[in-house]
Amino acid sequence: MKTGKAAFWLGAILAALWWSGPARAQVEIEYWQYTFAQRVQAIDELIKRFEAANPGIKVKHTHVPYDDFRVKIAAAIPAGQGPDVVQLFYGWLQDYLKAGLLQPLPAAAFPASEVEKEFFPIVQQMKVDGKYYALPTAVRSLALFWNKALFKEAGLDPEKPPATLDELVEYAKKLTKRSPNGDLLQAGLTIDMGGQDHHWLREVLIRQYGGAPYSADKKTVTYNTDAGVAATQWYIDLAAKNKVGQIGFLTDGVTAFRSGKAAMTIDGSFRLGALDGQKGLDYGVAELPAHKGIKANFASYWVNGITTKAIGAKQDAAVKFLKFITTPEAMELWMTTVGELPARKSVAEKDANKNHAKYGPFIRGLSYAYATDFVNESAQRKVLIDMVDKVALKNVPTKEAVAQAAAEEQNLLDAFYKK
Amino acid sequence: MIGRSQDLTIAQKRAIWAWAFLSMPVVFYVTIRFYPAAQAFGASFTNWNIVGRMEFIGLANYSRLLQDPAFWKVIGNTFAYLGLGVPISMLASFVIAYFLDRVRFGHGLLRALYFIPHLTTAVAMAWVWRWFYQPAPVGAFNVWLVGLGFPQVAFLRSTTHALPAVLAPAIWAGIGFQIVIFLAGLKAIPRTYYEAATIDGAGAWRVLFEITLPLLRPTIVFLVVTSSIAYLRIFDYVYAMTNGQGGPLDSTKPLVLKIFETAFAHFEMGYAATQTVVLFAILLVISRMQIRLLRSR
Amino acid sequence: MIGIRKTAPGHIAAWTLLLLGGIVMVMPFVFMLAASFKYNNEIYELSLLPHEPTLDNYRRLFERSGFLRWFGNSLLIGTLTTASVLFFDSLVGYTLAKFRFRGRYLVFVAILSTLMIPTEMLVLPWYSMARTFGWLDTYWGVAFPGLMTGFGTFLMKQFFEGVPDDLLDAGRLDGLNEFQVWWQVAMPLVAPALSALAIFTFLGNWTAFLWPLIVITDRNLYTLPVGLASFSGEFQTEWEMVMTGASVATIPTILVFLLLQRYIIRGIAMAGLKA
Numbered sequence: 001m002k003t004g005k006a007a008f009w010l011g012a013i014l015a016a017l018w019w020s021g022p023a024r025a026q027v028e029i030e031y032w033q034y035t036f037a038q039r040v041q042a043i044d045e046l047i048k049r050f051e052a053a054n055p056g057i058k059v060k061h062t063h064v065p066y067d068d069f070r071v072k073i074a075a076a077i078p079a080g081q082g083p084d085v086v087q088l089f090y091g092w093l094q095d096y097l098k099a100g101l102l103q104p105l106p107a108a109a110f111p112a113s114e115v116e117k118e119f120f121p122i123v124q125q126m127k128v129d130g131k132y133y134a135l136p137t138a139v140r141s142l143a144l145f146w147n148k149a150l151f152k153e154a155g156l157d158p159e160k161p162p163a164t165l166d167e168l169v170e171y172a173k174k175l176t177k178r179s180p181n182g183d184l185l186q187a188g189l190t191i192d193m194g195g196q197d198h199h200w201l202r203e204v205l206i207r208q209y210g211g212a213p214y215s216a217d218k219k220t221v222t223y224n225t226d227a228g229v230a231a232t233q234w235y236i237d238l239a240a241k242n243k244v245g246q247i248g249f250l251t252d253g254v255t256a257f258r259s260g261k262a263a264m265t266i267d268g269s270f271r272l273g274a275l276d277g278q279k280g281l282d283y284g285v286a287e288l289p290a291h292k293g294i295k296a297n298f299a300s301y302w303v304n305g306i307t308t309k310a311i312g313a314k315q316d317a318a319v320k321f322l323k324f325i326t327t328p329e330a331m332e333l334w335m336t337t338v339g340e341l342p343a344r345k346s347v348a349e350k351d352a353n354k355n356h357a358k359y360g361p362f363i364r365g366l367s368y369a370y371a372t373d374f375v376n377e378s379a380q381r382k383v384l385i386d387m388v389d390k391v392a393l394k395n396v397p398t399k400e401a402v403a404q405a406a407a408e409e410q411n412l413l414d415a416f417y418k419k
Numbered sequence: 420m421i422g423r424s425q426d427l428t429i430a431q432k433r434a435i436w437a438w439a440f441l442s443m444p445v446v447f448y449v450t451i452r453f454y455p456a457a458q459a460f461g462a463s464f465t466n467w468n469i470v471g472r473m474e475f476i477g478l479a480n481y482s483r484l485l486q487d488p489a490f491w492k493v494i495g496n497t498f499a500y501l502g503l504g505v506p507i508s509m510l511a512s513f514v515i516a517y518f519l520d521r522v523r524f525g526h527g528l529l530r531a532l533y534f535i536p537h538l539t540t541a542v543a544m545a546w547v548w549r550w551f552y553q554p555a556p557v558g559a560f561n562v563w564l565v566g567l568g569f570p571q572v573a574f575l576r577s578t579t580h581a582l583p584a585v586l587a588p589a590i591w592a593g594i595g596f597q598i599v600i601f602l603a604g605l606k607a608i609p610r611t612y613y614e615a616a617t618i619d620g621a622g623a624w625r626v627l628f629e630i631t632l633p634l635l636r637p638t639i640v641f642l643v644v645t646s647s648i649a650y651l652r653i654f655d656y657v658y659a660m661t662n663g664q665g666g667p668l669d670s671t672k673p674l675v676l677k678i679f680e681t682a683f684a685h686f687e688m689g690y691a692a693t694q695t696v697v698l699f700a701i702l703l704v705i706s707r708m709q710i711r712l713l714r715s716r
Numbered sequence: 717m718i719g720i721r722k723t724a725p726g727h728i729a730a731w732t733l734l735l736l737g738g739i740v741m742v743m744p745f746v747f748m749l750a751a752s753f754k755y756n757n758e759i760y761e762l763s764l765l766p767h768e769p770t771l772d773n774y775r776r777l778f779e780r781s782g783f784l785r786w787f788g789n790s791l792l793i794g795t796l797t798t799a800s801v802l803f804f805d806s807l808v809g810y811t812l813a814k815f816r817f818r819g820r821y822l823v824f825v826a827i828l829s830t831l832m833i834p835t836e837m838l839v840l841p842w843y844s845m846a847r848t849f850g851w852l853d854t855y856w857g858v859a860f861p862g863l864m865t866g867f868g869t870f871l872m873k874q875f876f877e878g879v880p881d882d883l884l885d886a887g888r889l890d891g892l893n894e895f896q897v898w899w900q901v902a903m904p905l906v907a908p909a910l911s912a913l914a915i916f917t918f919l920g921n922w923t924a925f926l927w928p929l930i931v932i933t934d935r936n937l938y939t940l941p942v943g944l945a946s947f948s949g950e951f952q953t954e955w956e957m958v959m960t961g962a963s964v965a966t967i968p969t970i971l972v973f974l975l976l977q978r979y980i981i982r983g984i985a986m987a988g989l990k991a
Contacts, residue, residue, distance in 0.1 A: 062933050064929075064933075065929070065942065065946045066945075068683075068926075068929050068930075068945070070683055070686075071926075071929065071930065072929065072930060072933075074682070074683055074686055074688075074840075075839065075843045075930045076843075079843055079844050080847070081852070095685075095686055098686075099468055099686055179555075183554060183555045183556055185556070194662060194664070246554075247576065248553075248576045249553075249554075250557065250760065251549050251550070252662075258756070258760070259760035261760070277756070278756060278757060279755050279756060280757045281757070376685060378680075378684045378685075379684075379685065382664065385664070386666070386668055386669075389666065389668050390668065393576065393578055393668065394578065394668070430816065433816070433817070433894070434815070434816075434817040434818070436815070436893075436894040436895075437811050437815040437817045438817070440808065440810075440811045440894075440895075440898075441808060441823065444804055444807070444808045444827075447804075447863065447864050448826070448830060448864070450845075451842075451860070451861055452830040452833060452838070453826075453830075454841070455837075455838045455841030455842060455845075456833045456838065458841045459837040459838070459841070515734070518733075518734055521727075521730070522730070522731055524731070525731075525735075527977065527978065528738075529734055529738050530977060531970075531973070531974065531977070532739065533737075533738055533741050534973060534977070535741070535742055536741055536742070536744070536745065537919070538966050538969040538970055538973065539744070539745055539748070539966055540923060540941070540944075540966075542958060542962070543748050543958055543959055543961075543962035544744050544745075544962075546955060546958070546959075547744040547747045547748055548744060550747075550762050551762075557762075559762065588744075591741065591744075594741075599912065599977070600912070603908060603909070603912060607878070637874050637877070637878075638874075640874075641870065641871065641874055644870075645831075645867065645870075648831055648832060652834060675834055678834065678836050679836055682836060682837075691836075692837060695834055695837040698832070698834055699829075699833055699834075702831070702832030703829060703832055706828070706831075706832070
């Protein structure tokens with residue numbers, strides 16, 4: 001590069017920097033999410049496209065290790081730092097609202113009628129007091145994963161997974177291997193309340209046994225019923241009576257399935273990336289087993305919201321950015337890059353996607369999925385983990401354990417809604 | 420004072436030097452430790468939950484804490500970690516240091532072997548230990564037990580065994596530190612004492628109890644106090660070995676984990692501050708008791 | 717060393733037991749190292765030798781953006797903090813051990829009590845402080861809470877108590893001022909304690925996680941533990957990478973220890989840890 005030209009560019013760059021300093025024509029907003037390689041990649045690409053289409057706006061992309069994503073936010077926001085647009089798990093919405101971290105999305109840019117028409121129904125939980133506070137780019141649901149090689153070995157058709165809960169148990173029994181003195185060598189099904197099983201119990205099994213986990217207004221726990229106890233008992237019997245698995249086998253369900261020592265597992269679409277990267281694992285995905293003709297699924301999603309920190313020009317920029325990352329095109333990009341399902345029905349239900357070998361079962365599951373309205377996701381998850389542990393480790397009768405769990409969760413809900 | 424410096428006694432001049440040396444450190448400790456701690460103490464009387472609105476609620480947090488059965492379980496666990504961790508680790512590290520001290524050949528290598536666990540990260544080591552604790556045929560410990568004719572033990576999947584099971588890697592990782600300090604203390608004992616004992620014909624046990632241990636008193640005091648504080652504050656290994664749960668059924672949960680959960684999962688900063696005040700009080704009382712008990716007469 | 721002749725068999729038995737014990741102590745570490753050389757389909761068996769050894773994990777570790785930078789950051793911050801701690805903790809420890817003045821016990825107890833304040837509660841006030849002074853995303857921001865410690869002060873005080881006053885007085889008679897007496901006479905006598913403190917301070921810094929995570933947002937400034945945490949996701953952990961990262965992270969600490977360990981133990985006799 002000739003000196004003259006270099007000097008010109010240097011001068012131009014310095015001028016541009018000086019010019020953009022006092023933020024006259026340029027607005028800079030910050031976007032925070034947790035560190036997940038594919039999502040980081042997707043956002044970087046979306047930011048590139050967004051900035052090209054919106055020359056006056058710059059988006060600073062920050063990502064934080066997952067374990068401490070919330071710690072970081074908890075530290076930043078009260079100090080006036082942090083993001084203008086922030087990623088959060090849908091189950092944290094209540095926490096964030098209580099802490100005053102999010103502002104409602106302007107109805108002009110995100111009309112409620114449009115959201116309700118375009119997005120999957122589960123997204124309606126992001127509406128509080130008539131206003132939407134956050135929107136997802138992608139959603140996830142649950143499905144049954146099975147190990148084709150282990151199926152073949154057990155004499156089962158590797159392309160035919162179980163379709164009902166009864167078949168699930170039947171197949172699992174054939175797929176369970178034990179040593180002569182009873183040690184579990186291979187589990188038919190993973191049993192891990194700390195993983196996705198608590199969602200499976202809550203929104204799927206309880207419904208399939210004729211009950212419902214919560215009341216319509218979300219404020220009352222309704223699984224302390226015969227249906228709830230029956231569903232819980234069925235789950236506990238997997239290990240206790242049918243002996244198709246063991247809590248804590250190979251430390252957790254994901255590890256057991258990945259290592260090829262568990263033949264089936266209930267898990268979410270987010271698991272696809274890891275399983276594809278697992279050397280030597282040949283697996284299939286199927287819709288969750290039905291029971292008595294009832295199909296249900298649990299969907300979860302990460303959403304993006306606008307923080308209370310974004311005001312004036314930053315707010316406008318944040319609104320534009322949020323709109324951009326929830327367009328159908330953004331969702332298509334997201335699906336191919338991250339492997340998560342589009343939050344807009346029109347995109348998800350395209351034939352190519354609905355019949356996809358891996359995404360298909362998840363997408364089809366979305367049409368009958370429910371997303372729990374958590375007030376405190378970690379505490380509510382713990383209630384179910386403890387419930388199962390009480391029966392397994394302390395021999396508490398199932399009926400009592402369920403009653404105690406329902407009471408504990410009800411306390412959590414009451415404490416929240418009272419404020 | 421200025422013109423009369425020649426009238427200051429040596430003691431007074433020394434005192435001025437002392438305070439000069441202490442000036443920067445005092446400022447540091449006040450601004451970096453005491454002031455924030457005072458802020459936290461103040462927060463314990465509020466219902467602060469991250470953003471702004473901090474309302475004074477008096478002792479409500481404290482009464483809530485005292486009435487929470489989970490809190491008492493956690494206190495019990497914390498003292499269990501102390502009551503098991505300190506004696507076991509002190510005894511083990513002393514025995515190892517005592518014999519290691521007498522070894523010449525390969526001393527450096529052996530010392531390094533015992534210290535390496537102290538250099539590892541809890542996350543990685545916890546994962547390895549979790550595999551050791553698995554039932555047979557995966558878990559080494561159970562495989563040995565069965566091989567020796569004993570029944571298998573559910574280490575982590577048991578409300579009674581889980582706490583010691585989680586404590587074990589923490590002791591394993593912490594011992595290296597105690598061994599090194601003991602070695603230093605043992606080396607510091609002048610040979611003349613031992614030579615005199617030989618002349619007197621004293622046996623190894625007498626030497627140990629009448630010479631070695633008394634002369635190791637400052638070392639022992641230091642290690643008991645610092646180890647106690649460490650075990651009362653245990654966190655890393657519990658978090659890593661129980662997926663952050665402190666389970667099963669809260670049987671392994673120490674106070675620091677409860678604080679972490681309250682502050683960073685429930686965002687209840689005021690309530691978390693209350694728990695840290697309690698932790699601080701416990702640490703203060705225990706350390707003072709120990710220093711007094713172990714102080715030379 | 718003690719002058720009591722040990723019977724040969726007794727000596728050998730003790731030595732063998734120590735060796736066995738040492739090997740047992742080191743086993744988990746060895747498994748971790750072994751896992752770092754395995755593909756992810758093998759790490760679920762705790763075997764010492766991989767069927768299919770690979771350097772792939774190490775390659776991924778070094779190629780993943782920032783690993784070397786994180787390593788360098790941790791090294792820089794660790795060294796600076798250790799130097800500060802060695803200086804100030806010794807100065808304060810010495811003052812508390814060798815000077816008589818009003819308020820001495822109070823200062824000691826106050827500093828000791830800082831050991832009991834858990835970091836978890838201090839991080840939010842520290843964050844506000846860092847933000848006010850513009851220390852966020854800087855090396856200073858990571859380092860400032862750890863520049864002096866109650867632990868080191870306690871340790872150095874104990875060791876300084878063993879330094880004979882006559883030597884200090886001799887220095888004063890030679891015309892040295894108090895600072896010089898400390899620096900030139902007392903400090904060399906506690907060199908082994910300083911080595912011990914150096915190791916423990918460096919180690920504590922090397923593995924510190926919570927505070928660096930909070931104060932730094934710029935990935936280029938991550939310290940090693942924070943960077944390695946990015947292998948853990950919302951639902952999955954790439955264990956083979958955690959093992960590899962942890963293995964590499966242990967190398968400097970082992971080196972530091974090997975370098976300084978002889979020095980600590982051998983020379984302490986000179987300082988004399990008296991009752």
